[in-house]
Amino acid sequence: MLLVKRNEMDMTTGPLMKKLVAYAVPVVITGILQLMFNAADVIIVGRYAGRTALAAVGSTTSLINLLVNLFMMISIGVNVAVARYYGAHEPIEVSKTVSTAMAMSVIIGLFVCVFGIVASRPMLVMMESPADVLDQAALYLRIYFMGIPAFMVYNFGAAVLRAVGDTQRPMKFLTIAGIINVILNLITVVGFKMGVAGVAIATAVSQYVSAAFIVMSLVTTESCLHLEVKEMRIYKEKLIEILRIGLPAGLQSLLFSITNVMIQASVNTFGSTIMAGSSAASNIDGFIYTSMNAVTQTAMAFTGQNMGARKYQRIGRIMGSCILLVTIVGGLMGAACSLFRNGLINIYANGDPEVIYWGAQRMLIVALPYFIFGISDTIVGVVRGMGNSTLPMIISIFGVCAFRILWLYTAFAAEPTFAMLMLGYPVSWTVTLIGQGLCYLLMKKKIIARYEAKFAL
Secondary structure: OOOOOOOOOOOOOOOHHHHHHHHHHHHHHHHHHHHHHHHHHHHHHHHHHHHHHHHHHOOOOHHHHHHHHHHHHHHHHHHHHHHHHHHOOOOOHHHHHHHHHHHHHHHHHHHHHHHHHHHHHHHHHHHHHOOHHHHHHHHHHHHHHOHHHHHHHHHHHOOOOHHHOHHHHHHHHHHHHHHHEEEHHHHHHHHHHOOOHHHHHHHHHHHHHHHHHHHHHHHHHOOOOOOOHHHOOOOOHHHHHHHHHHHHHHHHHHHHHHHHHHHHHHHHHHHHHHHHHHHHOOOHHHHHHHHHHHHHHHHHHHHHHHHOOOOHHHHHHHHHHHHHHHHHHHHHHHHHHHHHHHHHHHHHHHHHOHHHHHHHHHHHHHHHOOOOHHHHHHHHHHHHHOOOHHHHHHHHHHHHHHHHHHHHHHHHHHHOOHHHHHHHHHHHHHHHEEEEEEEHHHHHHHHHHHHHHHOOO
């Protein structure tokens, strides 16, 4: 029998909406805090190191996502696997999954670190980064990737905690690390005039702080999540289970990142001013995405626990409640960002009218309809929580990746303006939402039947 410890949550019983909100709010706060700290990086470098430094840091976002997200999204498999075993009251299987997940995080982190340091400059050259940005962007990336092992440990560990309903501690750990990040930014950039290098150093140090807290929480807990570092190992069957859910999610994210790199390369052709404006708007868009993604994570964890407990009747209610939440969150935040777009962009642009103009244009096109993506992503979260990650990946590949590439070579090629380039985002989200909705309606009963068949053997 698995006992529910303090900080943990049984998602299979009790009032659903109340628990959904209680779970999601700390995840939203965590994501917003993370973005605020990242935004502080951009704001500080933009105000104290200049437009070129701002463009350098901002232009690396899509490349970082390209190299990191494939592996980071594997933590989705960790979340679903732990949630299922927790919901099924199988503490030994939870413990094996935790051990496997944390060992994976270290191995993956070291691999991405080495590859990122070696490949940073060549990949920036491939992205056609302007000459006035290239050196600073490459320097930023090399230092940034030194913190990736800690980044992976934190995210995999946080996935473990969130799978059992513990969303409070990841929030607290990130808050402490983020404050350290901001302080180090001020010291290195403002005090020592280190520019993009200072921002990167501050980010890497803060990542190791958050990772240390996560590991400490798993080592000291007396619940089934307890981690024995000296006995940490990868269990083959748990590795396969994690990869079965996480790898398609990672591949989907990788392909998203590739198309975003292509879009960023197109943005780069407009010059450093539009790059800076687009970078500032992208940072603000990130607040909307992160808030909506918290609902996706909530949907996935709740679905996973209820699948493990074989309480399939709650899954439809989870879906409906989470779609309502994500529509409210995404719709309100998108409308607010669009309404106050000039003032928000100016926080990053330091009064530069051209940067404000182009950033505001992107925000109006992308932020206002962003809730469409949130609904689609929430449906994906439910389907993944049920144990099927491959079909949502296939739909997203065609609905987002293939469609955006098609957009670049048709609509944008016919009218090569910044506005037309950005318009590809909401159109692709709408196409994908239709596909993901049909996927859920057509596959729900089949997925449940396949899962139930395991218990008939």
